Amino acid sequence: MELEKVSNIDNLYWLTTGRREELGTKNKTPGRTFYGERRTWVNGCELRIWNPYRSKIAAAIHRRTPISIRKTDEILYLGAATGTTLSHISDINTEGITYAVEVSPTSASKLLTLCEARENIIPMLEDAEKPRDYQGIVGEVDIIYQDIAQRNQAEIALKNTELFLKEKGELILTIKARSIDVSSNPRDVLRRELERLEERVKISHIKSLKPYHRDHYITIARVKD
Ligand SMILES: C[S@@+](CC[C@H](N)C(=O)[O-])C[C@H]1O[C@@H](n2cnc3c(N)ncnc32)[C@H](O)[C@@H]1O
Known part of the structure; x- marks a missing residue:
């Protein structure tokens, strides 16, 4: 998986696996989720996956x-x-x-x-x-x-x-x-x-x-x- 910072938005990353692109925000409260969102860990950093179908x-x-x-x-x-x-x-x-x-x-x-x-x-x-x-x-x-x-x-x-x-x-x-x-x-x-x-x-x-x-x-x- 590749990680790239989204330009002009702090604490937000593109996570790319093959042709699949997802957004992840760096979890401000590591270990906690709020609505059943998926998480992933990259280099010790916990990212919460931000689903475009659930957020405009x-x-x-x-x-x-x-x-x-x-x-x-x-x-x-x-x-x-x-x-x-x-x-x-x-x-x-x-x-x-x-x-x-x-x-x-x-x-x-x-x-x-x-x-x-x-x-x-x-x-x-x-x-x-x-x-x-x-x-x-x-x-x-x-x-x-x-x-x-x-x-x-x-x-x-x-x-x-x-x-x-x-x-x-x-x-x-x-x-x-x-x-x-x-x-x-x-x-x-x-x-x-x-x-x-x-x-x-x-x-x-x-x-x-x-x-x-x-x-x-x-x-x-x-x-x-
Ligand atoms: C489409 S939902 C928002 C979803 C949310 N932004 C998200 O992405 O998680 C629209 C919300 O606007 C609220 N709403 C509607 N009219 C409003 C008003 N006049 N003032 C404040 N909230 C309002 C509704 O109760 C509803 O919760």
């Missing part, structure tokens, strides 16, 4: 989307669910903080197990549509990652970007076309969402997450100058 950011990295995450980054994560992707983000920004917003009490309660083991996550049972409710806790962040299946995904992202994203920070937004409008062509839905976003942020990249997530796209954007 992992899928985006497999699709070679130029995402950057530093170990010191402060991140606002909207739609953390039970923490599958969040656990890998926590492996990456080991010296930063992730504010993890989740509206479902059932999912948020499962998040607590992860947060008890990881001091770099602050879980918040909040509605991402009402960012002023958590303005007292969250400061300016380097990255906003949003993975929320709602009709008004763009609007939620913009509200949070305006309150929390640093001037040179990045918004990483997953767009689930079918959550916005099941009856329209996903490409038309995407175009309309992008037009909405472009009124207020500058989009640098858009990628389809096929074959990992059907009718899903990821976009990277910055605050307009």
Whole structure:
């Protein structure tokens, strides 16, 4: 097996065996897993395998989307669910903080197990549509990652970007076309969402997450100058 660091993302590696490529994050809590993920050990380092079918950011990295995450980054994560992707983000920004917003009490309660083991996550049972409710806790962040299946995904992202994203920070937004409008062509839905976003942020990249997530796209954007 060959090991190669993923450029621009700390603590993340490509593991290559023949033609098979997998991602692995360096386990911040060696010996512990969180959702039944596989692990592998290379040169004494424990890596948790990050499955692109279970995480849209992992899928985006497999699709070679130029995402950057530093170990010191402060991140606002909207739609953390039970923490599958969040656990890998926590492996990456080991010296930063992730504010993890989740509206479902059932999912948020499962998040607590992860947060008890990881001091770099602050879980918040909040509605991402009402960012002023958590303005007292969250400061300016380097990255906003949003993975929320709602009709008004763009609007939620913009509200949070305006309150929390640093001037040179990045918004990483997953767009689930079918959550916005099941009856329209996903490409038309995407175009309309992008037009909405472009009124207020500058989009640098858009990628389809096929074959990992059907009718899903990821976009990277910055605050307009
Ligand atoms: C697709 S799941 C997220 C999966 C997660 N990002 C992962 O990769 O492990 C979407 C989550 O967004 C949450 N959600 C939906 N609307 C929300 C809102 N307004 N505020 C916060 N969370 C919300 C849902 O409860 C659900 O847990």
